Amino acid sequence: MILSDDSVDAIKKTTARYPHRKSAILPGLTIAYRQVGHLNEDLYGEVAEVIGVSKNEVASAATFYTMFPKQKVGKYLIQVCVNISCGLMGAESLMEYLLKKLNVKPGEISEDGLFTVVPVECLGSCTTAPMMQVNQDFYENLTPEKVDQILEDLRKKA
Amino acid sequence: MEKKLLFANIDDPKQPEIDTYISKGGYESFKKVIKEMKPEEVIEEVKKSGIRGRGGAGFPAGMKWSFVPKDSPKPKYLVCNGDESEPGTCKDRVLMEHDPHLVVEGMAIASYAIGAGHAFIYIRGEFDYPASQMRKAIDQAYQKGFLGKNIQGSGYDLEMIVHTGGGAYICGEETALLNSLEGKPGQTRIRPPFPAVEGLYACPTVVNNVETLSNMSLIIKNGGEWYSKIGTEKSTGTRIFCLSGHVKNPGNYELELGTPMSYLINDLGGGIVDGKKLKAIIPGGSSTPILTPDKIDTKLDFESVVEAGSMLGSGGVIVMHEDTDMVWVAKVLAHFYMHESCGECTPCRQGTKWLHDTITRIYNGHGKMEDIDILLDLCDNIEGKTICPLGDAAVIPIRSTINLFRNEYEHYINHKKPLVENKFMSFVNG
Numbered sequence: 001m002i003l004s005d006d007s008v009d010a011i012k013k014t015t016a017r018y019p020h021r022k023s024a025i026l027p028g029l030t031i032a033y034r035q036v037g038h039l040n041e042d043l044y045g046e047v048a049e050v051i052g053v054s055k056n057e058v059a060s061a062a063t064f065y066t067m068f069p070k071q072k073v074g075k076y077l078i079q080v081c082v083n084i085s086c087g088l089m090g091a092e093s094l095m096e097y098l099l100k101k102l103n104v105k106p107g108e109i110s111e112d113g114l115f116t117v118v119p120v121e122c123l124g125s126c127t128t129a130p131m132m133q134v135n136q137d138f139y140e141n142l143t144p145e146k147v148d149q150i151l152e153d154l155r156k157k158a
Numbered sequence: 159m160e161k162k163l164l165f166a167n168i169d170d171p172k173q174p175e176i177d178t179y180i181s182k183g184g185y186e187s188f189k190k191v192i193k194e195m196k197p198e199e200v201i202e203e204v205k206k207s208g209i210r211g212r213g214g215a216g217f218p219a220g221m222k223w224s225f226v227p228k229d230s231p232k233p234k235y236l237v238c239n240g241d242e243s244e245p246g247t248c249k250d251r252v253l254m255e256h257d258p259h260l261v262v263e264g265m266a267i268a269s270y271a272i273g274a275g276h277a278f279i280y281i282r283g284e285f286d287y288p289a290s291q292m293r294k295a296i297d298q299a300y301q302k303g304f305l306g307k308n309i310q311g312s313g314y315d316l317e318m319i320v321h322t323g324g325g326a327y328i329c330g331e332e333t334a335l336l337n338s339l340e341g342k343p344g345q346t347r348i349r350p351p352f353p354a355v356e357g358l359y360a361c362p363t364v365v366n367n368v369e370t371l372s373n374m375s376l377i378i379k380n381g382g383e384w385y386s387k388i389g390t391e392k393s394t395g396t397r398i399f400c401l402s403g404h405v406k407n408p409g410n411y412e413l414e415l416g417t418p419m420s421y422l423i424n425d426l427g428g429g430i431v432d433g434k435k436l437k438a439i440i441p442g443g444s445s446t447p448i449l450t451p452d453k454i455d456t457k458l459d460f461e462s463v464v465e466a467g468s469m470l471g472s473g474g475v476i477v478m479h480e481d482t483d484m485v486w487v488a489k490v491l492a493h494f495y496m497h498e499s500c501g502e503c504t505p506c507r508q509g510t511k512w513l514h515d516t517i518t519r520i521y522n523g524h525g526k527m528e529d530i531d532i533l534l535d536l537c538d539n540i541e542g543k544t545i546c547p548l549g550d551a552a553v554i555p556i557r558s559t560i561n562l563f564r565n566e567y568e569h570y571i572n573h574k575k576p577l578v579e580n581k582f583m584s585f586v587n588g
Contacts, residue, residue: 017317017319018319019233019276019359020340020359022340022341022342023321023339023340023341024341025341026283026321026322026323026324026338026341027321027322029324030283030322030324053341057341057342060342060343061324061341061342061343064324064326064343064344064500065283065323065324065325065326065343065344066324066325066326066497067283067284067323067324067325067326068324079284082490083245083444083490083494084245084246084403084440084444084476084487084490084491084494085245085246085402085403085474085476087486087490087582088402088403088404088476088478088482088582089403089582089585090582090584090585091585092585093584093585094585097585121243121245121327121493121494121497121498122243122244122245122246122327122444122494123284124242124243124247124248124251124282124284124285125248125251126245126246126247126248126400126402126408126474126476127248127400127401127402127408127409127410128248128408129402129408130585133284136286136287137286137287138287142585143585144585
């Protein structure tokens, strides 16, 4: 079993709140993804069992939504918004800066296992561009100095 | 002009706490409706206000509520749409983060009006902080007896649930949102039946945007007629505009509808950065047609923006200065719509990829002059041929850049380089 007891409990509690248990599929996948860092076939099966739906139903939802990584990523998944508002404020430079600094290509895990950088579509932070999301947290109005500091803090925390 | 109704308390750091909210008269409107008003009276008041949906389509909210069949034996549901994925738009997030009880109270009022026993707020999965703020607010509302069984002794029961999605733009479309809420891929449904008759779990459902519902407490408190006098005759109330791009002071600003766009961009936004000239404006999120600088005095209301050749949409005003390469703009947006197409309708699934690939070919210096007509032909073969408006949305920026800036496409094709090279405020240079 990959899911921890806490995750199983959280999925069960979430399921109980909905009038129809299938509605717990996305929240269940979110709980699983946050515990493990990415999703895979085994997790689809485990989430399905806890909710009480078929594995196919869970898999068809999981594979539709791009927010859930399907392959292993670094401890910190850095998602850089490259859509229009961030693009106008230098998102392409931000992306290049991060890739160079961490010596990775998009989607790769850095040598220390800590970071994966990917470009993503609009994250709803348009007025505070450019921005990036690291795991669940938003970092906005970015400058190179801010990015350096964020990476340093994350390394210390790891 | 700037008029802070929804943003009246947005700067108070204690506003998300229920005691602060109550101390400023919060939940009085909800108490009033459950104790003194019949559901149809609430709907009538909202109709009187003239408020139109703030999600993008601008459909009158009161009318939407009145479509819910009163005699249906099925349970009824309210769904608050907090998916917020339209590029250029981040207003709902501000409300959920900084005044979550305003959203909760609006949802509670709407739920009572349509007879719903369950209300859901669907929040895009990436919005972890807004979702946590909403969860906290809902927990507090339960503790204070504004949610749950027999609310305030009125006999009305309401359960409220925060539901987070998986980060798909299409789930902002109401039928895709409902499928997603049911645990399915977020693909759209053919209408009719409309959600008001057959929505969540095939039961009558109203889907309203966060900003729309945030107005309900004010409408009940002050009356529909009071609200109808703000704004213009057909576009009543205020609107939160997200100003982004090449302006000195980007941000979310609440304006009375009918305020000139120049006031937003020049007065509140501080004008264009670096003393550059304004080149283009997207007035209502990326799926609305581009306007040129001669339209800067367009009044920001539903009718005036349509008259100027665009749409008010989601209120995301994106400003671009003279150093913006419009083929790059088309490429960025084409990639977005290709990525976010749910794949259900062939014209959209295939067409958005063709649009993206053709523009990218031009952008990379391998375009041919006939590619411009191919793009326009593709637009014609996507628009109006899909179940939901994502196909139309994908077409709009492409056609708009060709119609307004065709010379930039031609320059790319003739010279294998842009007419205008993007010289944005570079991230690296701070």
